[in-house]
């Protein structure tokens with residue numbers, strides 16, 4: 422099976438992160454997992470309670 426890879430930017434260090442779809446991207450330089458806000462698509466580090474973009478709670 423072919424892995425679907427997607428690239429996003431780390432909001433903290435601007436590194437390109439290549440990750441497999443359905444998995445959370447992990448930034449190696451920051452050692453953090455990036456989560457996506459379901460409301461606005463904004464990026465935040467795992468453990469953040471509210472989206473820095475729209476202020477809604479992240480799960």
Ligand SMILES: [Zn+2]
Pocket residue numbers: 431432433434435436448449450451452
């Ligand atoms: Zn980073």
Ligand SMILES: [Zn+2]
Pocket residue numbers: 458459460461462463472473474475476477
């Ligand atoms: Zn948001």
